[in-house]
Amino acid sequence: xxxxPAAPNPEPRVxxxxxxxxxxxAFNKVKERIxxxxxxxxxIAGGLEVMTIACSPGNLDANYIPPTPIAGPRVPGAxxxxxxxxxxxxxxxxxxxxxxxxxxxxxxxxxxxxxxHEVETVISTVKKFLKPDFLDASKINLDSMADNLTKNxxxxxxxxxxxxxxxxxxxxxxxxxxxxxxTISARIIRDSxxxxxxxxxxxxxxxxxxxxxxxxxNSHKNFGNLTVPGLMEIPANLPRxxxxxxxxxxxxxxxxxxELPLVLNTDGKLDMDLFMRTMPDAPxxxxxxxxxxxxxxxxxxxxxxxxxxxxSK
Amino acid sequence: MIAQLANFDPITYLNIxxxxxxxxxxxxxxxxxxxxxxxxxxxxxxxxxxxxxxxYLAGMDGQAVFNTLQTHVxxxxxxxxxxxxxxKKDYEVEVGGASHV
Numbered sequence: 538x539x540x541x542p543a544a545p546n547p548e549p550r551v552x553x554x555x556x557x558x559x560x561x562x563a564f565n566k567v568k569e570r571i572x573x574x575x576x577x578x579x580x581i582a583g584g585l586e587v588m589t590i591a592c593s594p595g596n597l598d599a600n601y602i603p604p605t606p607i608a609g610p611r612v613p614g615a616x617x618x619x620x621x622x623x624x625x626x627x628x629x630x631x632x633x634x635x636x637x638x639x640x641x642x643x644x645x646x647x648x649x650x651x652x653x654h655e656v657e658t659v660i661s662t663v664k665k666f667l668k669p670d671f672l673d674a675s676k677i678n679l680d681s682m683a684d685n686l687t688k689n690x691x692x693x694x695x696x697x698x699x700x701x702x703x704x705x706x707x708x709x710x711x712x713x714x715x716x717x718x719x720t721i722s723a724r725i726i727r728d729s730x731x732x733x734x735x736x737x738x739x740x741x742x743x744x745x746x747x748x749x750x751x752x753x754x755n756s757h758k759n760f761g762n763l764t765v766p767g768l769m770e771i772p773a774n775l776p777r778x779x780x781x782x783x784x785x786x787x788x789x790x791x792x793x794x795x796e797l798p799l800v801l802n803t804d805g806k807l808d809m810d811l812f813m814r815t816m817p818d819a820p821x822x823x824x825x826x827x828x829x830x831x832x833x834x835x836x837x838x839x840x841x842x843x844x845x846x847x848x849s850k
Numbered sequence: 851m852i853a854q855l856a857n858f859d860p861i862t863y864l865n866i867x868x869x870x871x872x873x874x875x876x877x878x879x880x881x882x883x884x885x886x887x888x889x890x891x892x893x894x895x896x897x898x899x900x901x902x903x904x905x906y907l908a909g910m911d912g913q914a915v916f917n918t919l920q921t922h923v924x925x926x927x928x929x930x931x932x933x934x935x936x937x938k939k940d941y942e943v944e945v946g947g948a949s950h951v
Binding site: 554558563579587589 | 892907908
């Protein structure tokens, strides 16, 4: 018996080198070594954003002045966050949670003027940059955008140059800009004619800034979903889903802005009193199927108490 | 932000020849590579996390995830840079089997 030697292989075809495919293969090898669906899902969901943030120059602005800490004692939650990071996180709390935070009740006149100015500037910036070209990620120059702002208005030297532009699977984009005291995020959609349309703009601000918003003129009501959160500290293991947490304090993962309903009065301005009265009637369902209730206590010595509790409804 | 990553360009970092790409392709390539690098680094960084910790992070947006890692992972920046370097090594192994055109 003998074997017929196989015909020599044809000349290998030259394949066009695909860096993304090579990068994907590198990632796939790691997936095989770390076969945890949850970790893989976390990596896929957050990889681009984490990498972008790691490379973003915003947080190191030499002129950046950290926001004034919110007055009042911290709730005993930091230990929970620390435990979460060290593997000692307790199991999900089944009992009702009551967490308290304190928000500043009022601002000095000069603080109101300053914050109002910054909020208005951010609004105009969002308007200005909501153009088709801006949605082409390759054309974005975030640094020059921030530099132009500060050049035109020296009072904005505290501007944090952090920006995020995320392309959604449906082709839309989400843009967020951050000031020391506030975050504005915009959901942007682009229709087939390549026209840009603003889906919504959310203001996620400190309570101090929220109290400035009623002074803004009526044109801003057209921005749609204006959300004004209370500042709350919630335990690290409180389930989250539709509550839409927004990381706000860079070094404190316990601080979140929770999106709350917009309440406008007949002039299109934020009705803070009505806002406060409405909040307790709006339970928030999280993705674990549980409801949480937000309530505002009476102001006491200039401090308003915000409570979050698990609701049975 | 990680200071060492200021002006980070994945195309330059991976020594990819830009000549055969249009400006538009380079923009897309840059974004795709950033995504893959981020996925790789984040997965590697999470390998020692418990399920509860992963679930905790999964409820956050990217900024909050980054802040949490930066705050609670010891020697975070060096670990991040180490995994970035590991990615490059793994990437180059993959590239070794492909033909450059």
